Amino acid sequence: MGIDQIVQQIQYILAPAIMISSAGLLLLGFQNKFSSLFNRFRMLNQERRLLIEKTNKSKTENTRLESVGEQLPRLMKRACHVKNAIVLTYVAIALFVATSVLLFLNAYTKIQLIHATLSCFLTGLLLILISSFFMISEMMISFNILILEKKS
16 A cells, blocks of 8 residues: 555545534534523523512512513523534534544455445434534524513
8 A cells, every 4th residue: 555545545534533623613612502501591590589589579570570481491492402412413523433433444454334434424414414403493492582581
């Protein structure tokens, strides 16, 4: 095997690393969003408890309490979508790493796992696509919560 073939094989093996890096960047954003959702959920829940504790509720406090009551389940749904996107992205990263290992095995051993290699890579791409749809859905829910917040 010549140096050109070795370089080409290394390039093939490292190609999924680009997908791993991309997925890692997505994951960082998803986890930051997840963290801010948790903080927002805790803050709204605390506000809800304080509003309930007040015995002499004004109309404004009742309106705000209703708004918080509507926002909490939606925040939980957002958190579920972000969690699903995070899990799918982690699985995609694992599949991209598996793709690299399979490419290595295909190139340097007698084991030929071409279909498994392609399946791992394509499944990883599909999972990234699905996680993007979860994040799109989460963003739409987020906008609806913003509208509720504006009303109160």
